[in-house]
Amino acid sequence: MISRLNLNQERVLALAAVVQAAALVHQVASTGQADESASRCSLASLFVTNPDSSEDVFGGAEAINNLRLGLVTLKSIISQDQITGAQEITRYVLGLAHLQGKLRKRPEMLNDISKQLSHSQRQVDLYELVHPNVFASVAETYSSTLSSFHFRIQVTGNPTYLQQPMNTNRVRSYLLAGIRATTLWRQVGGRKWQLVLFKNSYQRELDALLSQLSH
Template sequence: MINQLSLNQQRVLALAGIIQAATLVNQVAITGQADTQASHCALSSLFVANPERTEDVFGGEQAIHSLRLGLITLKSIMNQEQSSGIKDITRYVLGLIHLQSKLSKQPQMLNEISTQLNHSQRQVDLYELGHANVLASVAETYSSTLSSFNFRIQVTGNPTYLQQPMNTNRVRAYLLAGIRATTLWRQLGGRKWHLIVFKNSLQRELDVLLNQLSH
């Protein structure tokens, strides 16, 4: 049973959602594979339009466990690990925050994304969440909207994997899930400068959530 979350814990949860999406992008780019539970959480979040609670976006009562990968990776980032994977994930996260800030000023594009995701929902109903048709539909939403900005998130990794159409679609779908989580984080009052100014508070709340993973 998930404990009642404070506002700061909700922000950490949303931040973990951004980081989890970025980590999935990195996994596909490097290995051609992605964590199954984390992938389901990221893709599912795209179809939660009117959540009652923050955790509902990430699986409700199972939100903390569904965001396990994101929470653990956030801990690595906070500990300033210097691996190439962490550096790339951090770069993707900062890119998502920047891209979402541009999107937030484009209400027409936001409406278009919502409309296209409604179409993708019908694909989910026909097939299943991770089906190639669903991934292609969600990826097309990213391509036809967010890819129109001058700023692009440059994904680096193994070209053998990145050039496969299925993986291209997965990367774009995860990036869109990252935008979804970033939008939620901002709605909760999250700002980029908080990551520096409130670092100690962020670490404390993160440790509380990580502790719940062991229960």
């Protein structure tokens, strides 16, 4: 893949996408709402099948701005700012990394996910990206594949919101987007140990990406 970012910046961008998906899960679970721009970016990434670069997965030239929520949240977490939901978001990120590791060993499941997302793409073509039917279709993909693993990501929040079917579908869709981002993160050399050493390894690259955000 051709990228205008260096390899470490690609890793940070991909990790920010994982964090963004986790932050969206937390938003829906705790408030019943989600950042619309971040939601569109994360959901759209599921339907980018032949990207020329890491940025293309998240909107090409607009990738950094589209991942604003993930980049800002990642900065807050590694700076140990007391942001709301930091503990839950971090737990979701680690859970996504663990789940993606299991998925890598199941090529037939990866194939099933790809086929089902092709069906979801038809829903996008019929309606629009963030239509309830699209969320329902993507959520079904998550439920029929990744939910079969013994390990499950436990989503916590306000039961009033979590019990609403639309929110359940959104949470599962964001989790699948998180798996997509974790897959990309691994493809550009991301590893679990880097999560522990992230602050020392990639602080400069994160700051460089944050400086490119439009205000």
